[in-house]
Amino acid sequence: KEKKELIDADGIRRALTRISHEIIEKNEGLEDIVVIGIRTRGVPLANRISNKLADIEGEEVLAGSLDITLYRDDLTTVANQPIVHKTEIPFDITGKKVILVDDVLYTGRTVRSALDALMDLGRPQNIQLAILIDRGHRELPIRADFVGKNLPTSHQEVIDVNLKETDGSDAVILKEY
Ligand code: 5GP
Ligand code: MG
Secondary structure, three states, X not given: OXXXXXXXXXXXXXXXXHXXXXXXXXXXXXOOEEEEEEOOOHHHHHHHHHHHHHHHHOOOXXXXXXXXXXXXXXXXXXXXXXXXXXXXXXXXXOOOEEEEEEEEEOOOHHHHHHHHHHHHHOOOOEEEEEEEEEOOOOOOOOOOOEEEEEOOOOOOEEEEEEOHHHHOOOEEXXXXX
């Protein structure tokens, strides 16, 4: 298995800082903004973004999470319908601008399920998608509003996203199977 570091810790920090500024600019501030991460690694990313947003604008930003399971053996096989398990969103999303956050965007099926789950919870003003890595291969008409980096991959490749909170250190690594 080949391994190659594509983004280091500083690169991840800068991408999240830029995305945070883009969110503020696009929304002309943080009014009604809430941030919701998709487990596992979308959650620490959502927390980092909500903290950065709060730092930059000096206001509190609510954060929550969605737990969605993909029935596929590894990340190179195509998923069926992802299943939404637990949601930890301790606030009403009706009328909110929801920033949905995940580490990698691939077929788009996880995000589609997340959108369904969010719509079941309330009637958000809108939903915007922030993704650290877009690896291509979409199977649905879904795109991210905020992207850390576009990294076109083959189906045999997987992007290993390591985050301090879940993996001990920050790095994005290309893995080939
Ligand atoms: P999709 O549902 O768009 O096919 O896949 C996106 C979901 O699967 C995300 O939650 C993401 O964490 C995971 N995923 C898909 N491909 C990769 C990948 O190459 N690397 C990582 N780390 N996660 C992936
Ligand atoms: Mg995931």
